[in-house]
Amino acid sequence: MSGFLVSTKINGDAFQFACPSEETLLDSLRNRVGLTGVKEGCGTGDCGACSITLDGSLVCSCLVLAAEADGREIGTVEGLSDGMKLHPLQEKFIEHAALQCGICTPGFLISAKALLEKNPKPSEKEIRYALAGNLCRCTGYDKIVRAVQAAAKEMRKK
Amino acid sequence: MLKVGFTGALRSSVNGHAQVDAQASTIRELLSGLVQRYPDLAEHVDQGIAVALDGEIYRDDWSKPIPDGSAVFLLPRIQGG
Amino acid sequence: MSHxxxxxxxKFKLIGSRVNRPDGIDKVTGRARYGADASAPGQLVGKVLRSPHAHALIKKIDTTKAEKLPGVKAVITSADMPDLTGGNRSMLDILENCMARGRALYDGHAVAAVAAVDEQTARQALKLIKVTYKRLPHVTDVDKAMLPGAPVIHDWVFTSGVDPKPEKASNVVQRNQFGHGxxxxxxxxxxxxxEKTFKTEQTHQGYIEPHACLATVGPDGHGDLWVTTQGHFHFRQVCAALIGMDVAKLKxxxxEIGGxxxxKTHVWMEPVALVLAREANRPVKLVMSREEVFKATGPTSSTSVDVKIGAKKNGTITAAAAELRYQGGAFPGIWGMLGAMTSFACYDLKNVQSVGYDVICNRPKVAAYRAPSAPMAAFGIESTMDLVAEEIGMDPVKFRIKNAAKEGTQASYGPVYGPIGIGPTLKAAQNHPHMKAKLRKNQGRGMACGFWFNFGGxxxxxxxxxxxxxVSLAVGTVDVGGSRASLGLIAAEELGIEYEQVKVHIADTASxxxxDTTEGSRGTFSSGMATIFAARDAKDELCQRAAKMWDIPVSAVAWKEGKAVAKGKRHNNLAPLTLKEIAAKSPNTGGPIAGxxxxxxxxxxxxxxxxxxxxEVDPETGATKVIRxxxxxxxxKAIHPDYVEGQFQGGAAQGIGWALNEEYIYGDDGLLQNAGFLDYRIPVCSDLPFIDTEILEIPNPNHPYGIRGVGETSIVPPLAAIGNAVSNAVGVRMTHVPMSPPRILKALDEAGV
Structure with a gap:
C-alpha cells in the first residue's frame, strides 16, 4: 500500500495527514482529520452531502482523491461560523426549520454559501438549480429555499 | 354482552364468523375467552393483535376496560413507518 | 399511575409557537453525531459480502484465505449465527435476512462478513472469500409470483386466510378480507x-444517511451498540435475542438519525456487527454503502391492484371492491393486508370489500415506508373515484364530499369512527384558492384523499x-424530524416556564x-402524552416542596403559571415561589425533584x-413538472407548526418522486439495475415548487392536548393526486406508477393521442 503525506489548509488552519493513494478526500476528512460534519450519503457524487470547497470551488469530496488536496485550501461546514457567531445561512436554517433529520444540512450550507458568494441576489429558480446537486429527503426543499432567500437578504444588508 | 367483529385473516380462525357474541370486562378477558372457544386464534394473539373499542385502536394495553355494549373489532396488528 | x-x-401560552429546535446548532455546525460519526479505540472496519444472484443455493463458503490475510480479525457466515429463535419463524426471518442460511434469496442478500483493521484490508478480505452458488429459478414480479407455475421461494409458506387450508406451499403468504355489506x-x-387495474413500482425510503453502527461485545457478554435507528429499544430486544445476549447487558x-x-424500524445488519465484534473482541464499525442500502434494505412493495366502484347518478356510491396484491420481498409481510385495510377508509360505504394478498418474491425484504401500503391502495381507489365522478358528470371533490366518512361511519376495515377530519379537509380543499386558479395548455389539476391509522404505544x-x-427531559422515542422541539414546548407549557429552560434528550436503552419505535406517527403523540404526565408529576412534587418551604399543608398549595401559590386567607400573604426558587432549595427539602x-x-x-x-406535461417528451x-x-393540534408543515411537505415530496420517477428496475436476470441515486432519481430542489400547507386542528379526543400524529398521511394522496392531474392534462388515464416520461409517451401512443 503506497501512501501520501498531504499538506493542506482546512478551514483556515494548516493541517497534515497521511493516507493511502486510493483514499477519497471524504474518507480522509472524516477518518483522519476528524471532520465528521462532512457526510457520506452515496459515495458517487449524486447526493451532495459531502460538499466542501477546494480552493473556493464547490466539490463533492467523495469524488476527489485525498492526495489531490495537497497544497490546497479546504472549507467544510465546521469552518462556517465565526467563533460564537453563526453564519447567516446557519441562523436562517435553524429559524426557518430548514432541516428535519439534518444529515444533508452541512452539504446544503456549503452549496448555498458558494451560490451566495457568486450571486448575492438569486431568484427562487436560481436557488433551486444551484442546490439541485444536494439531496434532501425530509423537507421537500420548501423551507430550505426560504432559508436561503432569508439569508441572502440578511447578507445583502451588511 | 359484546358484539365482537373479526376482520382479515382473523376471520378464518373463528370458523369464518364475521361477528360473535362475547362476555368480557377487559381486553385480556375478551382475548382469553375467545382463544378458549377458537384455539386457532391463539397464533394471531401471540403474533400480536389490535383491538378496536368504539373506533379507537388499542395495540398493547390489555387491562383496558370494555364498557358493556361496546362495538369491538379484532384487527391484525399493524406496522407503521 | 394512570392519568x-x-x-x-x-389554553396555551407556548404550544403552537415556532421556537428554534434544541439540536439546531449541532446540526448546522457539523457537530451532530450520526450513525457513522462515532469511533471507539481499536475499532475495526466491518464489511459484508453479498449475493450476486437473485436466487441461489449456497453450496460452499470457503473463508480460509480471507482469515489468513494479515489484519483480518473476524470472518463470519451464518454458521457463526446459530438459530436461537426457538421456532419463532418471524425472528428467524430477521436473522436469515441479516445473513443467508444456505440460500441467497435476492440480489444483495448477505452471505458472509469480515472485520479488519482498515477499509482496504476488509475490502481485500471480501474478495478472498470463495462462495460456490447453484443458481435457482427466481421471480421478481408480484403477479407472476402468484401464478401456479412460479418458482416457490419457501417450502414452508402455506397461504393463510383461505378455506380450505392449502396443502401445497406457494409464494402467497396470506389473504386478508375486510369490509361489510x-x-x-x-x-x-x-x-x-x-373497473380498472393499477400498478405501482417498488420504491425506497431514500433516507440520505446509510445504515451505520458501532458495536462492541466483551467476553463477559456486555455490549454497546451505537446505531442509526428509529427504535433503539426494539433493536436491543431483537439483537439480544438473535445473538444470545442478555437484554440488560446490551446498551x-x-x-442522530439521518432519515x-x-x-430504520427494522434490523438489517446490526446483529452481524455485534457477532463480528464478539468474535474479534474489538469494536466494529459497519457502514453500508448506498448500493447496499438499495439492494438489501427496506424498499416498499410493488403492487398490482384491481378496483371496482359503483355509484348512483346522484353520486351515492352503492358498492366498492378491491383486490390488492403486494410484493413483500423474500420474507412474509403484512403489506397487502395493510393495503386492504386502508383502501376505502376515507368513505362512508354501505357495501365494501377489500381483499389483500401478501406475496413473496426474490427481492429485498420489504419494510415500512411512511403510512406503509396506503399510497398504492389510494392510487387505485382515488383514480377510480375520479373516473366514476366523470362518468356521472359530477365534480370529483363534490363526489368525494358526498361519500366522505364521518363520525359514526363504520370504517371499511371494521371499527366505527369517532370525530375525524376527512370531511373538513375535503371542504378546505374545495374552498382553497388553488382550486380556482387558471390552468394553461398541457396543464392539468388533480386531487386525492388519504388515510392513515396512527399509533401510540x-x-x-x-x-x-x-x-x-x-429542566432536563429524557425521552425514549427517537427524534426523526424535530420532535425534541415539540416535547420541549410541551414540558415548558405544563410547568409554566420558558422553552429555553428545558433541554430534551433522547435517552439510551440503559437510562x-x-x-416503542418512532413509527406510525407516534413520536409527538405518545412522548407528548408521557411528557405532560411527567411534568404534572413534577408539579405535584414542586407543590410538596413549596409546602415544606412555607411550613403549610400541601393541600394549601397550587401550581399556577410556573409558580407555587399558597391558597386561602391564612396564607395569602405568602409571595409565590417560582420553580427556580423551589429548585434552589431542593437539596434541603428532600433532594432532587423529578417527574x-x-x-x-x-x-x-x-x-x-x-x-x-x-x-404540466410536455407532450413531446412525456416529462411532467409539478407546478403547484x-x-x-x-x-x-399542531404543537410546533413548522415541523408539522415540514411533515406535510416532506411526505408530499416523497409521493411526487414515487409518482413521477422513482422505481426499482429489475432485469430478467433478477438483478437490480439502478442501485444508486443517479439512476434511482429522487426529487431534487429544481424539480419542485413551494409546497403549500393548510393545517386543520380537529382535536383528538384521546390526548390531553388533542394531538394526532402527522408524520405519515402526507405520502398517501400524492400518487393519486398526480395521477389524476396528469390524466387530466393529457386526456389519457394513467394506471401505472411511476408516470415516467417513457410510460406517459407509451400511454399517449396507445390511446392514439
Whole structure:
C-alpha cells in the first residue's frame, strides 16, 4: 500500500495527514482529520452531502482523491461560523426549520454559501438549480429555499 | 354482552364468523375467552393483535376496560413507518 | 399511575409557537453525531459480502484465505449465527435476512462478513472469500409470483386466510378480507360501474444517511451498540435475542438519525456487527454503502391492484371492491393486508370489500415506508373515484364530499369512527384558492384523499429539575424530524416556564424504560402524552416542596403559571415561589425533584389528508413538472407548526418522486439495475415548487392536548393526486406508477393521442 503525506489548509488552519493513494478526500476528512460534519450519503457524487470547497470551488469530496488536496485550501461546514457567531445561512436554517433529520444540512450550507458568494441576489429558480446537486429527503426543499432567500437578504444588508 | 367483529385473516380462525357474541370486562378477558372457544386464534394473539373499542385502536394495553355494549373489532396488528 | 388522557380545552401560552429546535446548532455546525460519526479505540472496519444472484443455493463458503490475510480479525457466515429463535419463524426471518442460511434469496442478500483493521484490508478480505452458488429459478414480479407455475421461494409458506387450508406451499403468504355489506347487491343497484387495474413500482425510503453502527461485545457478554435507528429499544430486544445476549447487558444508543421513514424500524445488519465484534473482541464499525442500502434494505412493495366502484347518478356510491396484491420481498409481510385495510377508509360505504394478498418474491425484504401500503391502495381507489365522478358528470371533490366518512361511519376495515377530519379537509380543499386558479395548455389539476391509522404505544419519559431551575427531559422515542422541539414546548407549557429552560434528550436503552419505535406517527403523540404526565408529576412534587418551604399543608398549595401559590386567607400573604426558587432549595427539602411517567399511549386517532396538485406535461417528451401543490391535513393540534408543515411537505415530496420517477428496475436476470441515486432519481430542489400547507386542528379526543400524529398521511394522496392531474392534462388515464416520461409517451401512443 503506497501512501501520501498531504499538506493542506482546512478551514483556515494548516493541517497534515497521511493516507493511502486510493483514499477519497471524504474518507480522509472524516477518518483522519476528524471532520465528521462532512457526510457520506452515496459515495458517487449524486447526493451532495459531502460538499466542501477546494480552493473556493464547490466539490463533492467523495469524488476527489485525498492526495489531490495537497497544497490546497479546504472549507467544510465546521469552518462556517465565526467563533460564537453563526453564519447567516446557519441562523436562517435553524429559524426557518430548514432541516428535519439534518444529515444533508452541512452539504446544503456549503452549496448555498458558494451560490451566495457568486450571486448575492438569486431568484427562487436560481436557488433551486444551484442546490439541485444536494439531496434532501425530509423537507421537500420548501423551507430550505426560504432559508436561503432569508439569508441572502440578511447578507445583502451588511 | 359484546358484539365482537373479526376482520382479515382473523376471520378464518373463528370458523369464518364475521361477528360473535362475547362476555368480557377487559381486553385480556375478551382475548382469553375467545382463544378458549377458537384455539386457532391463539397464533394471531401471540403474533400480536389490535383491538378496536368504539373506533379507537388499542395495540398493547390489555387491562383496558370494555364498557358493556361496546362495538369491538379484532384487527391484525399493524406496522407503521 | 394512570392519568386521564382525554382532551381538555387547555389554553396555551407556548404550544403552537415556532421556537428554534434544541439540536439546531449541532446540526448546522457539523457537530451532530450520526450513525457513522462515532469511533471507539481499536475499532475495526466491518464489511459484508453479498449475493450476486437473485436466487441461489449456497453450496460452499470457503473463508480460509480471507482469515489468513494479515489484519483480518473476524470472518463470519451464518454458521457463526446459530438459530436461537426457538421456532419463532418471524425472528428467524430477521436473522436469515441479516445473513443467508444456505440460500441467497435476492440480489444483495448477505452471505458472509469480515472485520479488519482498515477499509482496504476488509475490502481485500471480501474478495478472498470463495462462495460456490447453484443458481435457482427466481421471480421478481408480484403477479407472476402468484401464478401456479412460479418458482416457490419457501417450502414452508402455506397461504393463510383461505378455506380450505392449502396443502401445497406457494409464494402467497396470506389473504386478508375486510369490509361489510353485500357488494354484489350494491353493484346491482349502481347506475355506473368503473373497473380498472393499477400498478405501482417498488420504491425506497431514500433516507440520505446509510445504515451505520458501532458495536462492541466483551467476553463477559456486555455490549454497546451505537446505531442509526428509529427504535433503539426494539433493536436491543431483537439483537439480544438473535445473538444470545442478555437484554440488560446490551446498551443501545440511538445516534442522530439521518432519515428513516420506516426503513430504520427494522434490523438489517446490526446483529452481524455485534457477532463480528464478539468474535474479534474489538469494536466494529459497519457502514453500508448506498448500493447496499438499495439492494438489501427496506424498499416498499410493488403492487398490482384491481378496483371496482359503483355509484348512483346522484353520486351515492352503492358498492366498492378491491383486490390488492403486494410484493413483500423474500420474507412474509403484512403489506397487502395493510393495503386492504386502508383502501376505502376515507368513505362512508354501505357495501365494501377489500381483499389483500401478501406475496413473496426474490427481492429485498420489504419494510415500512411512511403510512406503509396506503399510497398504492389510494392510487387505485382515488383514480377510480375520479373516473366514476366523470362518468356521472359530477365534480370529483363534490363526489368525494358526498361519500366522505364521518363520525359514526363504520370504517371499511371494521371499527366505527369517532370525530375525524376527512370531511373538513375535503371542504378546505374545495374552498382553497388553488382550486380556482387558471390552468394553461398541457396543464392539468388533480386531487386525492388519504388515510392513515396512527399509533401510540409504550412510552416513558423522565423529567429532572436541576438546582438552577432548568429542566432536563429524557425521552425514549427517537427524534426523526424535530420532535425534541415539540416535547420541549410541551414540558415548558405544563410547568409554566420558558422553552429555553428545558433541554430534551433522547435517552439510551440503559437510562429509560422501554419505548416503542418512532413509527406510525407516534413520536409527538405518545412522548407528548408521557411528557405532560411527567411534568404534572413534577408539579405535584414542586407543590410538596413549596409546602415544606412555607411550613403549610400541601393541600394549601397550587401550581399556577410556573409558580407555587399558597391558597386561602391564612396564607395569602405568602409571595409565590417560582420553580427556580423551589429548585434552589431542593437539596434541603428532600433532594432532587423529578417527574416520571410510563404510559401505553393508545387512542392515537386516525388521520386524513386531501391534496391538490397542478402539473404540466410536455407532450413531446412525456416529462411532467409539478407546478403547484397544496396539502390539507388534520393535525389534531399542531404543537410546533413548522415541523408539522415540514411533515406535510416532506411526505408530499416523497409521493411526487414515487409518482413521477422513482422505481426499482429489475432485469430478467433478477438483478437490480439502478442501485444508486443517479439512476434511482429522487426529487431534487429544481424539480419542485413551494409546497403549500393548510393545517386543520380537529382535536383528538384521546390526548390531553388533542394531538394526532402527522408524520405519515402526507405520502398517501400524492400518487393519486398526480395521477389524476396528469390524466387530466393529457386526456389519457394513467394506471401505472411511476408516470415516467417513457410510460406517459407509451400511454399517449396507445390511446392514439
Amino acid at each position: 386521564d388522557t382525554s382532551y381538555t380545552k387547555q 353485500d357488494v354484489e347487491a350494491g353493484f346491482a343497484e349502481a347506475d355506473v360501474i368503473v 443501545v444508543t440511538s445516534s 428513516g421513514f420506516g426503513g 409504550q412510552t416513558c419519559t423522565d423529567l429532572n429539575i436541576g438546582v438552577d431551575g432548568t 429509560l424504560g422501554h419505548n 416520571h411517567n410510563e404510559v401505553v399511549a393508545d387512542g392515537a386517532g386516525v388521520s386524513f389528508a386531501s391534496h391538490i396538485c397542478d402539473v 401543490y397544496t396539502v390539507v391535513q388534520d393535525a389534531g
